[in-house]
Amino acid sequence: MRRPIRSRGKKTLSLERNEKHRAGEGSVCVESEIEHERNQHTDTMQLKTILNHVEKQKGFVYTDARFSDDQSQILVTLKPHARSRPVCSGCRKKRLGYDTRPVRRFEFVPLWAIPVIFLCAMRRVNCPDCGVKVEWLPWADGKHQSTHSYRIFLASWAKRLNWKETAAIFGTSWDTVYRAVDWVVRWGLVHREIGEIEAIGVDEIAYRRGHKCITLVYQIDSYFCRLLYVARDRTEQSLRGFFSTVSASSIESLRFVCTDMWKQYMNVIAEHASGAVHILDRYHVMKKFGDKLNQVRAEEARQMKAGAQELTMVPAETS
Ligand SMILES: [Zn+2]
Structure with missing residues (x-):
């Protein structure tokens, strides 16, 4: 038989009081009874009251x-x-x-x-x-x-736990958690304000054992860092998507752009943010420097080896 949740609670409380009374505890528990009566409103709070309070x-x-x-x-x-x-x-x-x-x-x-x-x-x-x-x-x-509140609830836990754990703990499916996160992210993208940006960093990460890449654009201002944009691949088209997403005023406010030396990125930066200082990643500069140094060293070694061979082939002068 289905009973309202409040009446289930009330019955339990009444039973407790009757049992105490039968056991002769009524006289010695006067204070607790008074306290109980004082809190009766709280004890009998309905779930509806809680729901009206929160939402x-x-x-x-x-x-x-x-x-x-x-x-x-x-x-x-x-x-x-x-x-x-x-x-x-x-x-x-x-x-x-x-x-x-x-x-x-x-x-x-x-x-x-x-x-x-x-x-x-x-x-x-x-x-x-x-x-x-x-x-x-x-x-x-x-x-x-799912209600909006449930999606926000799941998405907030999915930031702390992985999606599989979130689904298991709250007795729901991985798909429900995925849809909750997707909904919250989409809402955030529609309602976010990018405003002025002074510095961005463009980077790529590999996935699927390095066979595929995604392009990432971060805001890297000294006072505020956040991920602004994600796109598949690392083509010119991947990065152009960022410049078509943000407003013209955000692009005009750019003073610094940091990238590696990937040619496609450099082309797009020159096209859309030519007024900003283009800072190349030190790691990639040093890597290029090291590669070039190796090339020169190998070339000189090859030339020295060839020179030595020529010297040994010159016939000795007879006296
Ligand atoms: Zn209508």
């Missing part, structure tokens, strides 16, 4: 919180306010309701490691601009099963 849903109310039949999940029902009109997911305007779809499930942040599922029968609107559309929800994208 009110505009236009909706939490009507019911209960365990699933197998006690493995907490099911929370959300219903629209009686007089609220649904919001069109196409234009985000309040519209007249059209019909109501079957109940859908949305994963919320787990409580005490118990999965929390929001249940909501979404309405459809009859929008004069967009036609018949499903309503916009404040807690999730209509197409996705």
